Amino acid sequence: MNFTFLEVHDKELLEKVFEFRYKVITQTEIFKEYVVDNNFVNNKESDIYDPYSVHFVVLDDIQNICATVRLIYNCPHGYPTENCMVFDNSIFERDKLGEMSRIFVGAKYRNIKTTMDIMNGLKKLMYHKMIKLGIEYTYGALEPSFIRLLKMYKIQYEVLASMQLHGKMGLRHPSVLYTSQLGKDNPEFIQA
Numbered sequence: 001m002n003f004t005f006l007e008v009h010d011k012e013l014l015e016k017v018f019e020f021r022y023k024v025i026t027q028t029e030i031f032k033e034y035v036v037d038n039n040f041v042n043n044k045e046s047d048i049y050d051p052y053s054v055h056f057v058v059l060d061d062i063q064n065i066c067a068t069v070r071l072i073y074n075c076p077h078g079y080p081t082e083n084c085m086v087f088d089n090s091i092f093e094r095d096k097l098g099e100m101s102r103i104f105v106g107a108k109y110r111n112i113k114t115t116m117d118i119m120n121g122l123k124k125l126m127y128h129k130m131i132k133l134g135i136e137y138t139y140g141a142l143e144p145s146f147i148r149l150l151k152m153y154k155i156q157y158e159v160l161a162s163m164q165l166h167g168k169m170g171l172r173h174p175s176v177l178y179t180s181q182l183g184k185d186n187p188e189f190i191q192a
């Protein structure tokens with residue numbers, strides 16, 4: 001399957017991203033409490049961080065969304081991980097900080113090969129955007145199994161503290177991804 005990897009600039013496509021996120025969240029067991037606790041409007045999932053995010057999307061051959069991710073940065077609300085979890089965040093310079101979240105892959109694309117293709121394309125877009133914005137470290141609130149999966153995709157988050165409740169999203173580790181490590185693990189990005 002051929003995929004198209006895009007940074008979202010179009011309001012109509014962004015609304016489709018919110019619809020896709022709603023669909024994934026409502027169909028995924030680990031988000032059950034989050035779904036119960038929210039009153040979603042028009043079958044869309046968005047929050048206060050979205051206006052301060054760069055959104056990325058993966059489209060299939062017929063322009064259906066099959067995956068999304070957002071990169072929050074320069075947000076006056078702070079970042080979801082630091083707002084919901086306890087860890088030492090004093091070691092990170094604010095102007096070099098971001099957070100990657102809402103990493104969602106549609107159910108029909110969740111197999112080893114297809115997900116690998118999707119994640120490889122997304123991480124390349126993310127890496128180049130982080131370099132362009134001067135982001136040196138990126139938070140993430142991640143389940144242990146997702147941390148292991150991301151390592152398989154050469155996205156090596158480091159755990160910052162023990163598992164904690166991340167609001168209604170369940171138990172997760174506050175974690176950080178260093179942009180320099182992402183580049184070292186994926187040298188083809190630096191050469192591109």
